[in-house]
Amino acid sequence: MTAPPASASSDNYIRFTNDSGYFIDTCYTWKGPDGIESxxxxxxxxxxxxxxxxxxxxxxxxxxxxxxFTGSHSVPIYIDDANTNHCFKFTGVWPxxxxxxxxx
Numbered sequence: 630m631t632a633p634p635a636s637a638s639s640d641n642y643i644r645f646t647n648d649s650g651y652f653i654d655t656c657y658t659w660k661g662p663d664g665i666e667s668x669x670x671x672x673x674x675x676x677x678x679x680x681x682x683x684x685x686x687x688x689x690x691x692x693x694x695x696x697x698f699t700g701s702h703s704v705p706i707y708i709d710d711a712n713t714n715h716c717f718k719f720t721g722v723w724p725x726x727x728x729x730x731x732x733x
Contacts, residue, residue, distance in 0.1 A: 643715045644680065644681070645716075646717070649721050652677075653698065654671060657683050658694075659685070659691075660709075661690045661711075674699065689711045690711055692708045698719075704727070716733040
């Protein structure tokens with residue numbers, strides 16, 4: 630007998646704070662069982678000085694978050710543990726926007 634794969638609690642989240650000189654888009658591609666892709670979505674044009682969260686779907690096992698520093702570049706964030714909260718801060722100004730993992 631094998632245990633089922635671990636999945637997230639829908640109370641776990643990915644939190645972002647924008648302290649950069651960019652508008653930020655974050656798009657979520659959830660990892661998990663077939664059909665979870667129907668729960669993918671984006672937050673668009675989050676301005677400087679704001680924060681936002683994306684909650685893991687209950688059946689998620691992880692996520693790939695594509696971060697777009699509007700007018701500049703995009704970077705992926707890979708999350709393989711949906712059983713905890715993950716927090717990030719965006720910093721920098723054109724052309725050097727980047728993200729930092731921070732304490733939740």
